[in-house]
Amino acid sequence: MAKEIIKIENLKRYFKVGDETVKALRGVSFTIYEGEFVTIMGTSGSGKSTLLNTLGCLDTPTSGEYYLDGIAVKGMGKNERARIRNRKIGFIFQNYNLLPKTTALENVELPLLYNSSVSAKERAERAEKCLREVGLGERLYHKSNQMSGGQQQRVAIARALVNNPVIILADEATGNLDTRTSFSILTLFQRLYREGKTIIFVTHNPEIALYSSRNIMLRDGHIVSDEYNDDIKSAEEVYRNLPEEND
Amino acid sequence: MNIQNLFKIAIKALGNNKMRCFLTMLGVIIGVGAVIAMLAIGQGSKNSIKAQISEMGSNMIMIMPGAERRGGVRQSSDDMQTLKPADYEAIVNQATGIAHITPTVSSSGQWVNGNNNYPSQAQGVNTQYLDIRQRKVAEGEMFTESDVKTAAKVCVLGKTLVDNLFPDGTDPIGKVVRFGSIPLTVIGVLDEKGYNTMGQDQDDLALVPYTTVMKRMLAIDYLQGIQASAIDENRTEETIAEITDILRTQHKLRDDQEDNFSIRSMQELAQMISSTSSMMTVLLACVAGISLLVGGIGIMNIMIVSVTERTREIGLRMSIGATGKDVMTQFLIEAIIISVTGGVLGILAGAIATWMIKLFAHWPVQIDPSSVILSFVVCTAIGIIFGFYPAAKASNLDPIEAIRYE
Ligand SMILES: Nc1ncnc2c1ncn2[C@@H]1O[C@H](COP(=O)(O)OP(=O)(O)OP(=O)(O)O)[C@@H](O)[C@H]1O
Ligand SMILES: [Mg+2]
Numbered sequence: 001m002a003k004e005i006i007k008i009e010n011l012k013r014y015f016k017v018g019d020e021t022v023k024a025l026r027g028v029s030f031t032i033y034e035g036e037f038v039t040i041m042g043t044s045g046s047g048k049s050t051l052l053n054t055l056g057c058l059d060t061p062t063s064g065e066y067y068l069d070g071i072a073v074k075g076m077g078k079n080e081r082a083r084i085r086n087r088k089i090g091f092i093f094q095n096y097n098l099l100p101k102t103t104a105l106e107n108v109e110l111p112l113l114y115n116s117s118v119s120a121k122e123r124a125e126r127a128e129k130c131l132r133e134v135g136l137g138e139r140l141y142h143k144s145n146q147m148s149g150g151q152q153q154r155v156a157i158a159r160a161l162v163n164n165p166v167i168i169l170a171d172e173a174t175g176n177l178d179t180r181t182s183f184s185i186l187t188l189f190q191r192l193y194r195e196g197k198t199i200i201f202v203t204h205n206p207e208i209a210l211y212s213s214r215n216i217m218l219r220d221g222h223i224v225s226d227e228y229n230d231d232i233k234s235a236e237e238v239y240r241n242l243p244e245e246n247d
Numbered sequence: 248m249n250i251q252n253l254f255k256i257a258i259k260a261l262g263n264n265k266m267r268c269f270l271t272m273l274g275v276i277i278g279v280g281a282v283i284a285m286l287a288i289g290q291g292s293k294n295s296i297k298a299q300i301s302e303m304g305s306n307m308i309m310i311m312p313g314a315e316r317r318g319g320v321r322q323s324s325d326d327m328q329t330l331k332p333a334d335y336e337a338i339v340n341q342a343t344g345i346a347h348i349t350p351t352v353s354s355s356g357q358w359v360n361g362n363n364n365y366p367s368q369a370q371g372v373n374t375q376y377l378d379i380r381q382r383k384v385a386e387g388e389m390f391t392e393s394d395v396k397t398a399a400k401v402c403v404l405g406k407t408l409v410d411n412l413f414p415d416g417t418d419p420i421g422k423v424v425r426f427g428s429i430p431l432t433v434i435g436v437l438d439e440k441g442y443n444t445m446g447q448d449q450d451d452l453a454l455v456p457y458t459t460v461m462k463r464m465l466a467i468d469y470l471q472g473i474q475a476s477a478i479d480e481n482r483t484e485e486t487i488a489e490i491t492d493i494l495r496t497q498h499k500l501r502d503d504q505e506d507n508f509s510i511r512s513m514q515e516l517a518q519m520i521s522s523t524s525s526m527m528t529v530l531l532a533c534v535a536g537i538s539l540l541v542g543g544i545g546i547m548n549i550m551i552v553s554v555t556e557r558t559r560e561i562g563l564r565m566s567i568g569a570t571g572k573d574v575m576t577q578f579l580i581e582a583i584i585i586s587v588t589g590g591v592l593g594i595l596a597g598a599i600a601t602w603m604i605k606l607f608a609h610w611p612v613q614i615d616p617s618s619v620i621l622s623f624v625v626c627t628a629i630g631i632i633f634g635f636y637p638a639a640k641a642s643n644l645d646p647i648e649a650i651r652y653e
Contacts, residue, residue, distance in 0.1 A: 058647050060567055079570045086568020097563045097650060100262050111567045113256065116249035159567070 002033035003200045004070065006055060011064035013050050013221075024050040025061070026221035032200065034165075037193040039209050041203045042218035048202045049171055049219070052230040055200065056091050056169045069166045082111050085113050090160030094172035098144035104131055104155045105140045111163045129157040134188060146155040150181035157188060167198045174203070180242045186235035188209055211235045253573065256581040260557075267587060269550045275589025275629070276596055278539030279622045282612060283597025285535045288604065289528025291612035293521060299443060300517040304381055306346075306480040307513040308487060310473040310494075311336075314505055328469040329507045332461075334497050335473055341493050344486035347375040347418045348475040350457045358412055358453065359425040360552030365411035369402070369426050369453055371460030372474075379476045387420040390456055396457040402426070403435040405452035429463055431455065485514040539622075542589065543629035550582050550637035553642035561641050562649025575642035582634020583627060594619055 011128065024047045032038055042048050057073055057083075065074045069088055073081070085091070098107045108127035118126070129176040131140055134154040139224040144152060153173060160168050170189070174182035190211060193199055197220045201212060209215040210233045217225040261268045313326040335350045342348075352371040370376075373395050379381065392399045403411070404419060413419050419433045440449035461467055477486045487510050489565045494508055554561070561574055569577075598614060605612045 053647055056566070079572070081570050082565065082570040082573075085566060091566055093650070097559065097566075099560060099563070102259070106259075112565070113249075113252045114564075114568045114573060116252070163568075187257075 002010065002035060004031055004067070005036075005139045006032040006200075007065075007067040008055075009065040011051070011054065012062045013047070013059065014062045022219055025054070027064070028033040028218075028221070028223055029064075030216065030223065030226060032198065034166075034198055035193075036214055037189065037212045038201065038214045038216060039205060039207060039212040039219060040200060040216045041206060044089075044204065048204075048218055052169055052171050052200065055167075056089050057084045058091075065198075085164050086111055087163060088166045090108060090163065090165035090168040092153070092156050092160045092168065092170040094143075094175040096149075096156045098152055098155055098159075100145055100157060101143055103143055104136060104158075106148070107144060107155050108158045108162050113115045115163065121195065126162055127158070130161045131155070133161065134158045134182050139220045148181075148186060149177055149239050153185055154188070157185070157203040161192075167200065168192065169202075171201050171202045172204075173201065174205075174208075180239065180244075183235050183239035183242060188238050190232075192236050200231075203247075250576070253580055257577050257584060260577070261584060264553075267549060269314055271545050271585050272589035272592065274540075274542030274545035275539070275586050275626060278306050278535065278542040278595040279590050279593025279626060280596035280600055281535035281538050282405075282532060282622050282625075283594055283618055284600040284604065286528065286602040286618040287597070287612045287614045288585040288610060289424055290525065290529060290615050291610060293524050293528070294613055295611035296520050296524060298519070300513060302381075302443060303513060304379065304476060305513050305517065306477040307343075307379060307411070308475045308477055308513045309513075310475070310490065311509050311511070312469070312472070312507070314507055314509065326507065327471075328467075329498065330470040330473060331419035331468065332470060333469060333610075334494055337493050337497050338473065338475070338490055342475075342486065344478055344489055346379040346476045346478045348473065349373040349376045349379060349428075350378075350470045351472045351474055352457050352460045352465065352467070352470055353437060354426075354460050356427040356464075358408060360412040360422070363412050363414060365408060365422070367408060367451055367453060369460055369464060370457045371455050371457035371464075373457055376454060376474070376647060379474055382440070383438045385438040386418075387433070389435055390454075395456040395458055398462050399435045399456055400429065400431050400459060400463070401456065402431040403437060403454040404433055404439045406439045406450035407437055407448055408451065408453050426455070426462070429459075431459075441449035477512075478617050480514075483514055487512060491591060509550065517583055539625065539629065543586070543633040546582055546585055546630065550578060550634055553581075553638045554578065554641040557641075558644065558649045558652040561644050562646050562652065565644070565646035571642035574644075575638045578638035578641050579631065579634045582638065583630035586626045586630030586634075587623075590623055593626070594622055597622075 008184040009029050011025055011028045012023075015022040015024060028051060038049050040051065050059065054061050055066070057076075061074070068084065073083075073084065076084070099110065105124065105127050106129055109123050112126065117165050128140060131137060134157050136151065136158065139147065139151065144155065147155065157173075174185050177185065186208065187199065189199055191215065201208065209229065212229060213232060214228050215222055215225070257617050312328060312330040313526065332350065335348070338345070339348055349372045354369045354371070355366075356369065357366055374389055374392060377389060384403060387403070389403055390399060394401055412424055413422075420438060423430050423435050424433060425431070437450065437452065437454070448646070457542050458468075477483045489507065490510060495506065498507060500507070564574060601612050601614055604610050
């Protein structure tokens with residue numbers, strides 16, 4: 001039996017907007033095991049981002065239980081949650097969110113700067129290793145604004161990997177990229193999956209479900225389906241067959 | 248969280264905006280520079296006054312005719328004639344606290360030697376003047392008590408007068424010069440003292456027996472003043488009281504009448520001058536302090552703008568594990584770096600300004616180490632105080648909202 005990385009029970013998240021209450025999550029339960037590549041899908045406004053923020057300890061649920069790597073997140077203080085984000089979670093955003101005027105290496109080092117148990121030397125080594133893993137070994141000292149969207153997203157992925165998180169959370173990680181670049185990023189995620197990383201990938205592109213091991217569908221804050229995929233398609237093949245453009 | 252890492256982050260962030268960072272610093276630089284320069288000027292003038300006073304002798308007592316002048320009201324000439332030689336004699340005979348005493352009368356006019364002349368004064372004094380003013384006769388000798396008694400036509404000249412009346416360098420001793428129409432024999436030359444700290448030429452001085460000035464030059468029977476030195480510097484107050492009693496008796500003043508003379512001690516004068524200069528220093532420092540405050544507000548302003556501008560960056564830092572305290576410390580460090588660097592540069596700027604003032608305006612200046620330490624401490628405090636609000640604002644941001652901020 002694989003290790004439980006994420007376990008949520010009847011998770012609810014309500015927002016108060018004026019007099020009204022927006023019910024973004026209306027009771028969501030699932031368990032994600034180590035080594036799964038889960039896509040979360042749903043229409044716009046179905047609660048995907050809200051769910052991911054909660055899983056990423058950025059947001060607190062209105063009610064329900066959340067265990068991350070066996071630890072109950074509920075009732076944690078701000079600082080404890082910051083520490084969890086720093087040590088256990090790798091977050092990837094749709095718009096990359098790199099520091100401007102800063103080199104790739106420094107961007108990737110960032111999470112480790114907030115971890116005083118990592119020395120400066122180890123920090124640089126780990127950041128460099130992660131950048132090589134995402135194929136940016138040649139661009140360590142390029143500034144973030146000198147890179148293409150695909151390259152910036154790779155830097156963001158390297159940054160999410162650098163702290164050896166128990167789970168990688170990606171919110172529309174390919175949303176800003178063209179098809180070809182999207183598939184190259186997806187190839188990278190599939191490789192991380194094969195290496196045993198646990199990944200949650202939020203998207204509203206139904207096609208992407210074919211490349212993950214499990215797909216959860218959300219609608220109006222409910223889970224409408226939760227299916228395992230036995231026949232995972234290879235993103236790399238698709239990427240190779242796509243006509244080459246100037247990348 | 249490692250404070251060293253936060254320093255790195257803060258320096259990096261400041262480096263991304265060098266121009267703005269420098270302009271913000273400029274406020275602090277000017278403020279601190281002004282404080283340093285102002286305090287240096289204040290301290291310098293205070294020191295120079297002190298030096299001057301001790302040069303003149305801090306145990307000096309000056310007695311002047313006429314009631315104490317208040318609010319610059321002029322007194323009639325009668326009032327200015329209340330000090331008589333008899334008063335001087337009475338003080339000499341009765342006062343116990345006086346070491347040396349001399350009457351003073353002076354006359355302005357031309358000193359003439361052949362074709363050379365020089366406008367100056369004839370200072371009428373007795374032999375004790377030298378002791379009171381701590382002067383010496385360098386060549387020849389001082390006139391004697393008997394010269395004073397006989398109103399002898401002799402004089403002792405200062406170096407400036409000698410140079411002007413004997414430009415060819417002949418020995419003045421024994422020569423006869425004229426002051427106005429009166430021929431005077433030069434019997435001595437005073438020691439050279441140069442300019443004092445207030446820029447007066449202390450060698451532009453000619454001493455003549457006071458009786459000579461009174462009888463032969465001015466034809467008056469009163470004294471323009473009396474100068475004395477107290478035996479004990481710490482008992483000048485008592486000595487003044489003693490002289491006051493003697494003079495009141497001499498002048499037959501009733502209890503309800505005011506003094507028709509006034510007595511000042513050098514100490515009193517020193518206090519007066521130094522309190523005025525202290526007040527000036529405080530005023531100057533206040534003005535400079537205000538500019539430092541404005542510099543501090545500049546820091547706060549820029550930090551607030553910076554926090555708003557970098558909301559997304561803050562959100563990102565928080566989402567990858569920075570705590571509120573980390574963010575707050577980072578922004579505080581940024582503010583302190585600006586203020587402390589500005590402070591150090593300001594101290595340099597102040598030192599340069601002080602040096603220029605000394606070089607070009609010849610003002611007496613002195614940079615007090617305590618003013619440097621004070622500016623440094625104040626700068627750090629300003630960084631903390633004015634950086635605190637923006638830093639707290641940054642640390643209270645919600646990570647999700649911050650990262651979505653456009
Ligand atoms: N901070 C908030 N305040 C109020 N309502 C919110 C807030 N965040 C999300 N919501 C609401 O919660 C619902 C779910 O939002 P969410 O962002 O999770 O959707 P999503 O599935 O990520 O959509 P998209 O695909 O467009 O990103 C929406 O109706 C949204 O308006
Ligand atoms: Mg979303």
